[in-house]
Amino acid sequence: MMPKAALYSLLFGLLVFALKGLAYLLTGSVALLSDALESIVNVVAALAAHLALRVSAKPPDENHPFGHTKAEYFSAVLEGALVVLAAFSIAKEALPRLGRPTPLEGIGPGLGVSALAGGINLALALYLIREGRRHRSPALVANGRHVLSDVLTSLGVLLGVGLASWTGLWILDPLLALLVAANILLIGFRLVRHSVGGLMDEGLSGEERHRLEAALSHLPPGALEVHDLKTRRAGPRSFVELHLVVPGRMPVEEAHRLCDELEARLKEALPGVEVTIHIEPEKEAKGG
Structure with missing residues (x-):
């Protein structure tokens, strides 16, 4: 089309x-x-x-x-x-x-x-x-x-x-x-x-970023924090990158499940977005 x-x-x-x-x-x-x-x-x-x-x-x-x-x-x-x-x-x-x-x-x-x-x-x-x-x-x-x-x-x-x-x-x-x-x-x-x-990889619009932040405002049980949220657009495609903090002893399988759940939330808030999540242990938490 x-x-x-x-x-x-x-x-x-x-x-x-x-x-x-x-x-x-x-x-x-x-x-x-x-x-x-x-x-x-x-x-x-x-x-x-x-x-x-x-x-x-x-x-x-x-x-x-x-x-x-x-x-x-x-x-x-x-x-x-x-x-x-x-x-x-x-x-x-x-x-x-x-x-x-x-x-x-x-x-x-x-x-x-x-x-x-x-x-x-x-x-x-x-x-x-x-x-x-x-x-x-x-x-x-x-x-x-x-x-x-x-x-x-x-x-x-x-x-x-x-x-x-x-x-x-x-x-x-x-x-x-x-x-x-x-x-x-x-x-x-x-x-x-x-x-x-x-x-120049300018970030997403204020309205789109607000929708993403709203989706991240209530984390799934087990997730401690998200930080370093970055966004960019390339033509019709949108990209989101963030760090997800979880307990240091959390099994990889459980951390992966949290990533999938968080990714689904973001894609519901902004259809078509491509999400990259970096897992970090709780000692990397930045607070807030």
């Missing part, structure tokens, strides 16, 4: 880019051009996400015993970088128009084509975010959020270009383009920040 969703993103991204390019050709609007330039990023990012998802779906091997799921983060980082590049390209096109605003033509047909592209993008964005969350895929979620931001900026551009045509204030056209550039620059920064956090 995930590679299929990424493929849909690529195909519909090409369609939307073609429609937005047509809207620009009909009107000559630099704001609509900025909307089309952002869609180029959608297409390239969708291709990168498709390739990354194929790599991340590979099972663990001798060289990658924890799997290949971090490949998705490279896709999200690339998308963020491309968004930043698009923002600067838009600014380059819009700034000269501030000094010489240009009347636009073909506003009606152009805005109609752009609205159609926006509707297709909205359906695609909601689908990608839903599938990304269902499969815990940062690449699909990042792609979906970017497409959704594209929908919002497209709506702003449509309203602004329509207002410029109605009032004759053609300087609104390059101003809108610069606002689009600033908005997607911020989105690009957020995408890169999230993905770099994943590549």
Whole structure:
């Protein structure tokens, strides 16, 4: 399902880019051009996400015993970088128009084509975010959020270009383009920040960690303490590591049973999590 969703993103991204390019050709609007330039990023990012998802779906091997799921983060980082590049390209096109605003033509047909592209993008964005969350895929979620931001900026551009045509204030056209550039620059920064956090083994979110700590708040009989709780995420996979303190004379079989019980609790609190438990004797207890 995930590679299929990424493929849909690529195909519909090409369609939307073609429609937005047509809207620009009909009107000559630099704001609509900025909307089309952002869609180029959608297409390239969708291709990168498709390739990354194929790599991340590979099972663990001798060289990658924890799997290949971090490949998705490279896709999200690339998308963020491309968004930043698009923002600067838009600014380059819009700034000269501030000094010489240009009347636009073909506003009606152009805005109609752009609205159609926006509707297709909205359906695609909601689908990608839903599938990304269902499969815990940062690449699909990042792609979906970017497409959704594209929908919002497209709506702003449509309203602004329509207002410029109605009032004759053609300087609104390059101003809108610069606002689009600033908005997607911020989105690009957020995408890169999230993905770099994943590549740097950033811990799970506060809400997820709270669920884990709640599961550990009442230990099974025989367990004395847990400490050194560590978490990280690699694409759709979550990892938890902790130390479990037990009586020094506890049989190995009993300690193993406690580990199984504790692991089951954590997986109930956070489905799909992979747990590593290190057994320690009571002399290693840290208290608290």
